[in-house]
Amino acid sequence: MDQSLNIGTYAYDYKKLVKIINEFKRKYPFIAVNTIGNSVLGNPIHEIKIGKGSKKIHMNGSFHANEWITTMVLISLVNHYLLALTNGTLMRGSKVLNLYQEVELSVVPMVNPDGVDLVLNGPPDHLREEVMRMNEGSDDFIHWKANINGIDLNNQFPANWDICRQNKQPKSPAPRDFPGHAPLTEPEAVAMADLVKKNSYDCVLAFHTQGEEFYWGYEGYEPSESEKLAKEFERVSGYQAIRYVNSHAGFKDWFIQEFKRPGFTLELGKGINPLPLSQFLKILKSAEGIFLAALNFDL
Template sequence: MKVKIRSGDTFWYYSQLFLVNVQLIIDSNPNLKSSSLPVGQEVNIPGFITQQYTIKRGDTFWKLAAARHISVDALLLLNQTKNPNLLKPGDIILLPKRVTYFVVNGKIEYNSTKLQEDLVKLKEIYPFITERSVGTSVLGKPLHVIKIGKGPKKVQINASFHANEWITTPILMRLVNEYVRSLTNNYPIRGLNPLPLYHQVELTIVPMVNPDGVDLILNGPPSKMKDEVIKINKGSTDFSGWKANIRGVDLNNQYPANWDIEKKRKEPKQPAPRDYPGDAPLTEPEAKAMADLARSGRFDKMLAFHTQGKEFYWGYEGFEPPQSKVIATEFERVSGYRAIQYVDSHAGYKDWFIQEFRKPGFTIELGKGVNPLPLSQFDEIYQEVLGIFLASLYM
């Protein structure tokens, strides 16, 4: 919600007027200096939208404010061109509405277009969220990166490395929505106060690492690569088993962590719907972008959301730090998922992250069944992974 600054207004006053933490307001207005707000310029108030209201006989600002448990000055701020003493039936005014609902509807087929739409909505309501592209896919689609918080602890969470594991994206986006909603409404999540986390943690989210692959699963093959993709899929137009990017390279087998072992033993020796590690490490733009992000982000912890198995992997070749076991124990407790230290697998993003940075890294296998998991599992998976999400921030 945008309001126009009046003489004497301050971020602190807006915080008291709308009951929103002042740091969230400051971070929602990075181009404004809190020491001197310019009169007449617009300022963002996070967690609110405006609604039009038609004045009825007997309405006054005082009555409207009292009925909605808001300050009269909030109405005056939103309706600076209106004389509150001259209201008449039929006049249109603006009312502030606190957003307490979920913006993200995750229980739908969630392609890259839907992701883009939700990012626009979230940034509009919660402008303390920052968003940028860390790179592009083979087909030129942006690889979105969301940041929330300004703390010294840096956590990265990503989803949809694999195309037919696309349900991980709406799950992760709903978690983001839950977090920012709780921040502006100042309510706990499972008893945990979110505001200290905002001040302690810089959270980086990559909600869809493989947008071309996800769109292939949900929308069918792109016209410019239709023949090539069907050929890679052995002539079939059933793409439900497709994990790779649009060029048939498995993005989670692309990292220089014993990549040569995976290259030698993986059955596909050419582009395939799954498991082909490419001709060399980091040949694919999506994999390279994620490696660049890890190098520049200097994350203290990384979580990669996959499906399926209701388990997670937290070690690699003994490179994981002692803290990883402590975190894994807590993840297991809050989710019911089984913690597994080592599996016979290499060249994954988690493997490389642990090897490269000696920091805790986790591959979280959400849900259970046959990929792509059905949306009927959404609520169950969400409740299971919510504890992991929160633990990743406070540990």
């Protein structure tokens, strides 16, 4: 790990993420960094692209604000990958240069920058009263999952959204679980949907916490190769593969339903969100196995 970037040593907010991405651009001019949209508060949502292959894999983190450790995991994986590519070193015992030629990797490390900043830094002054009202009057936002509008971004996608809306409590903006008044109302969710439609990925992985498990099916729309990939993820990570959960309107649900291609929701680590940084290295080890398995898998 390149310690000069301070990856994995402390929680970082949107400003720190931007600083690291700018450092990546400076050190690794062969990567591309794109803005795929903006958050409610106007923060650009960044995508890092690496590689020039025909196989297209997408990964994302921090859909949920208090799962900010997923951003750190993804950035650390990208850092390891870039170091291995440029130095000819091994990543988990494997050379990776062939992956650069075979795979185009897309990473959106922080889908919900406003939410992450709220959890780590508290609210901006002009929104303080409004978000505290959604937070039942509390100024402790450590468990906040939603975007700054109080809408859960992973309940915003048009995969049985109506069922999600019926099943979910609360029924108005809140720190977690409110799916909005319609699908794809939030700019962060729209940016992610547009990115996928534009790129038609072969496989997507959404990094969440917690549970040391992952979900790989949706309503029978998943293709046969999803099961093979799930077994490989299970083998390399030690996480439990779960085909179906009673959940709708998530990013991977919509991807599987829309494109009939493999999609995964990864629940990294174990405990109560936000997970402590003491788990970071253990989480990273399991995530690295999944990261490489996804890039290597013959879809």
